[in-house]
Amino acid sequence: MNQPQGAHLVGSINFDDAETTMRTAAEHLGAHLKRIPDGEVGERFHWIAFQPDRLGRTPGIERVGxxxxxxxxxxxxxxxxxxxVSADELELAPLGYAEAALESWEVFARLKREGAIPGRIRFQVSLPTPLGVVGSFVRAEDRAAFEPVYEAALAAELDRILDAIPHDELAIQWDAALEFAILEGSSYAGNRYEWFDDVWAGTSERLARQIDRVPIEVEAGVHLCYGDVAEKHFVEPADTANLVRFANLVVEAAARPLTWLHLPVPIERDDAEYFAALEGLAIPQQTELYLGLVHREDGVEGASRRIAAAQKHVSRPFGVATECGFGRAPEGTTVPLFETHRAVSAAL
Known part of the structure; x- marks a missing residue:
């Protein structure tokens, strides 16, 4: 079988600052990457966990408890x-995404000018879906009313990013995680996350709407996720069937093409049952596919086993990635993870 083509960095990376993240990624993986994120440093270290603090700055919003x-x-x-207070009266305080992206873009652009980052590589900005934040951190009875308010605020953050960064240098990734808690019927303390009836249409059409906010000159990708709290999923996927079904619905609903799709592969899954449903993945040939089969615990050997299993059911080229970001991985594991990506994939 041919070696996978290239690598993708999902988002969070275990360094303290954006410059270290981007320099190190370019040094170890530059020939394998099409885009580099800033590592989701600072308050973004635990994905969307900083959003309640940001939302709590808005008059008319209170903390629960x-x-x-x-x-x-x-x-x-x-x-x-x-x-x-009515939801339509709220004027949300800045969510922090544009502020962080513009600060990191300045570092990225300088590193490109210095030659530390290859000229063909784009700056990747990862954003959550509005559903993810609203479903995770807004009181259940307020979610339906608050969702359009938050979606508009996040769209404004995206617009600030689009206004400031050249479109041919930019890539936007939408992170969809809570969607799979909903689709798998997961709940916490009996609390259902969704506030709508048709979960497949409701989740996929919402994500397609976010993809279509990204202009065609800007790359747009999707990271599908089963959660990563203490390196555990909120539900263990039985196989790739729901990932494939959801991805197909999103691609069908979106007006613009998807540049890349990332799918997770749990560490223990190198069996045919997990990968078989990928035969039904109906994304366009030009959409890059990355399988999150690199894990720090078993390195090249484990990734190679999962690659071999995947190749029996995926006839198209694909690249490699971790199954989620690794910003909360143990100290000292990042460079070895980069080296594993490089060892099991071909340079672009």
């Missing part, structure tokens, strides 16, 4: 719309 739920510098208590 009197006792903070600490996570390093963050308070993960959910939010609610205050009594007597």
């Amino acid at each position: 009197d006792t903070p739920i600490p996570l390093r510098m963050l308070d993960m208590r959910p939010v609610r719309i205050a009594e007597g």
